Amino acid sequence: MxxxxxxxxxxxxxxxxxxxxxxxxxxxxxxxxxxxxxxxxxxxxxxxxxxxxxxxxxxxxxxxxxxxxxxxxxxxxxxxxxxxxxxxxxxxxxxxxxxxxxxxxxxxxxxxxxxxxxxxxxxxxxxxxxxxxxxxxxxxxxxxxxxxxxxxxxxxxxxxxxxxxxxxxxxxxxxxxxxxxxxxxxxxxxxxxxxxxxxxxxxxxxxxxxMATLLAKRSARAATVRTPQGPAFAAVLERAGMSVTTGAEPALHVTGEGLEEIGALAFEHGHRLDELSFRRPSLEEAYLDLTGGDLEYTSRPVGSPEEPT
Amino acid sequence: MSSTRTAPAPGRLPAMTSERGRAHRWGSAIAFEWTKLTGVRSTLWLVLAGTLLTLGGTLLIGASARASGENGFATAAPAPLFAVQTISFTQVAVLLVAVFAFTAEYSNGSIRTTLLSVPGRGRVLIAKSVVLAAMSVVIGSALVLLGTLAASAAAAEYGTFTGAQLGHAVLGTAVSLALTSVFVLGVAAALRSTAGTILTMFVVLYALSSVLPIFGQGWLTDLGAYLPGTAAGVLVTDAADPYGSATALAVLAGWAGAGLGVGYLALRYRDV
CATH class of the missing domain: 3.40.50.300 (P-loop containing nucleotide triphosphate hydrolases)
Known part of the structure; x- marks a missing residue:
């Protein structure tokens, strides 16, 4: 200790x-x-x-x-x-x-x-x-x-x-x-x-x-859903208050509150899910979130030299 | 280099504190310093350099005394005197061991290992002092014996001496070199830098005694009598001027104590 x-x-x-x-x-x-x-x-x-x-x-x-x-x-x-x-x-x-x-x-x-x-x-x-x-x-x-x-x-x-x-x-x-x-x-x-x-x-x-609390609490989470009935299930999710965007491939990218309800919603509405994955926030994201990018020594991009006086 | 992926075998958690007594801890700290001092080559090189310089110096002085004596000059003196005169300069090699005992640790970062192992600053300082003083006693005595042997061989009848004279030279050198080492050690602990410590050592031990009389102030010249070099000179030759051996011992012990005091304050109150 x-x-x-x-x-x-x-x-x-x-x-x-x-x-x-x-x-x-x-x-x-x-x-x-x-x-x-x-x-x-x-x-x-x-x-x-x-x-x-x-x-x-x-x-x-x-x-x-x-x-x-x-x-x-x-x-x-x-x-x-x-x-x-x-x-x-x-x-x-x-x-x-x-x-x-x-x-x-x-x-x-x-x-x-x-x-x-x-x-x-x-x-x-x-x-x-x-x-x-x-x-x-x-x-x-x-x-x-x-x-x-x-x-x-x-x-x-x-x-x-x-x-x-x-x-x-x-x-x-x-x-x-x-x-x-x-x-x-x-x-x-x-x-x-x-x-x-x-x-x-x-x-x-x-x-x-x-570590678990830190990663769970911070940073917006996102989920990826793959289902044969994309647009119909997207409507279900949106009614539940989540925001859904459809990617180039037939997959739904879901963000918002209550993501853990997705599986239950699919079951209730009779949708088959081929994939349901949650994107875990990285420690980097949680960290930047907490410190607000408050770094002691901040860097500048290379290639922007100061004007000579 | 092979790598091992296994961690140490799990065992019961160790006891939180040690039951070892006080005396044991002092002994451990001294053993630690002794291991470090004897574990590096630079110590051996410095002692060797001091020995060779002493040998060369006493041979030269002895031969010179003999040559002058044979030509009618009254240069005869006891061989131990030739030895202590030489050692008053060649001792620098031994004193450098005391310098590096602290400055090397600060420059290579091992001072942190030392203070993590023995967090008591006073204990570290005393342990180093004990080891260096012991080494100085042994080396100092050996150098006088060796130097006397060489000087007397070179000077022949112009370097005859008595056992009492030799005994005094050995004892005086052992004590004065030990106390001077402790003084230098304290300065090294306070200053941390090798260059700064060596400079301070030369100024206090050698330069000041020639510089002080230049100002023509009586009290400054008198002060020169209380420099460590003067006191050491009294101790090694049994002279009665400017004071006796007892006063010389007190003066030199005072310098050693002052050095340790300054070193302790620096260790105690400065961050590593």
């Missing part, structure tokens, strides 16, 4: 994180979403005691990070970038971390095997690719067998194989009852991984709800 209570970080007058109150619960993967610059990394650094909050507090299992005894036995964290000295070998790097928290040295080869780095244990970190560095960070986070995991953009730099692997890893860690908080600016990534979403924009909480 991670508890944020009015967590705020201000740099001068600019608030990177603004009065964030949210609980991250165990037993599920919680996606921490927001555009670049929304305050995700700052929030994670405050949870981990690396940055000092301007106001509010962050607690893990009821304590501030700095008050945890042997913190790696409770919390594992993967932050972006290198975690160790480029001149140190992977094994030595992990051995030092294990010693710092009184963990059994046997955990080092174990986690190296888990992340697939067993063969390069004696290689120096400076020779590691971005993907290998990311895996090493995960190895370090798993060393203490922690109940809480924080991962900051963990799929960065991983090949498709690695992305698949880390997705499975996060799901199985959550299934074991651990608290898993994973940040990302890649919405589609979260759609496949997270059970619950915490959305922030400009440091403020935008949404804190389950």
């Amino acid at each position: 991670i508890e944020l209570d009015g967590l705020t970080k201000a740099y001068g007058s600019k608030k990177a994180v603004d009065n964030l109150t949210v609980n991250i619960r165990p037993g599920m993967v919680t996606g921490f979403l927001g555009p670049n610059g929304a305050g995700k990394s700052t929030t994670m650094r405050m949870v981990l005691g690396l940055d000092r909050p301007t106001a509010g507090r962050a607690r893990i299992t009821g304590r501030r990070y700095v008050d945890l005894v042997d913190p790696l036995r409770t919390v594992g964290a993967v932050l972006d970038g290198r975690a160790g000295h480029p001149g140190q070998s992977a094994r030595s790097h992990l051995l030092g971390i294990a010693r710092s928290n009184g963990l059994a040295p046997g955990r080092v080869p174990a986690v190296l095997e888990t992340v697939g780095l067993g063969a390069v244990a004696n290689k120096r970190l400076g020779t590691f690719s971005l993907g290998m560095t990311q895996r090493l960070g995960i190895a370090g986070a798993l060393l203490g067998d922690p109940a809480v995991l924080l991962l900051d953009e963990p799929v960065n730099g991983l090949d498709p194989d690695g992305v698949l692997w880390i997705r499975g890893l996060m799901r199985s860690l959550a299934a074991q009852g651990r608290t898993v908080l994973v940040s990302s600016h890649l919405l589609s990534e979260m759609q496949d991984t997270a059970d619950h979403l915490v959305l922030i924009s400009r440091g403020r909480l935008v949404a804190d709800e389950s």
Whole structure:
């Protein structure tokens, strides 16, 4: 369990994180979403005691990070970038971390095997690719067998194989009852991984709800209906208050309220349906809906240079 | 690199807190710093460089003393003195280990791993200090013994010395190098940058003592007596000027303490 209570970080007058109150619960993967610059990394650094909050507090299992005894036995964290000295070998790097928290040295080869780095244990970190560095960070986070995991953009730099692997890893860690908080600016990534979403924009909480609720509540839904008696059934649907357009092929595209009644209406009026499919809203749509396209760094299309003065 | 798709075997959830005691945690923090210090090659290279420079320097000074002595100049001195004179400069190689102990962590990002593993800022600082001080004691003593051996071989009868003189040089160097390392470590923790820390180190240890008298102010010149270099000089040679060993020890310990204090405040109150 991670508890944020009015967590705020201000740099001068600019608030990177603004009065964030949210609980991250165990037993599920919680996606921490927001555009670049929304305050995700700052929030994670405050949870981990690396940055000092301007106001509010962050607690893990009821304590501030700095008050945890042997913190790696409770919390594992993967932050972006290198975690160790480029001149140190992977094994030595992990051995030092294990010693710092009184963990059994046997955990080092174990986690190296888990992340697939067993063969390069004696290689120096400076020779590691971005993907290998990311895996090493995960190895370090798993060393203490922690109940809480924080991962900051963990799929960065991983090949498709690695992305698949880390997705499975996060799901199985959550299934074991651990608290898993994973940040990302890649919405589609979260759609496949997270059970619950915490959305922030400009440091403020935008949404804190389950993936299913978020997708169900937001964004207009649409349905596609294929039936031999198109025009007749279209009339039925329109009487029920839905708007129907007929596509080039004999299919009805239906939008509006009460789409879940379509099947029942067809049954009542004796229409045969060859296809009834609902278009699920994508996370991207729900997200843009929530943030109102409120991105920190907005882009301009290429090819419209400013006039020279 | 092979990839593994399997997650760690499910097991019971680990205990939320550790039952390990206080002493254990200090020991763990020290073991962590020791692993990092000895796990990188740059430490070995710097110690090796310091050793070779000391060896070369003492051979040169010893040979020069002998040549001058044979030509009638009164340059004879105890060989341990030749050694400590050389080490007062070649110690920079060892001090650089203290510089990098913090600045390298800030430049390569591993400071975050350090503070995630040992969140107590004071504990990190003390653990690093203990490891570096211990290393300085061992290396400093070894350098004096080695340097004395080389100087006395090169100077022959112009470098004769007593066991007490050697003993004092070893003890003085061990203590002064350890305290100077701790001072430099504290500065490194506060400044974070390698260039800035090395510059500060050179100014405080070497440049200020020559610069202060230039202003012609009596009190500024007097202040020069309380610079770490002056105090270290008293400690390694058993001189009585400008003050005795006890005062020198206090002065040097004061610099080390001040360095640690500044380093602690920076670690405690600045974001990583």
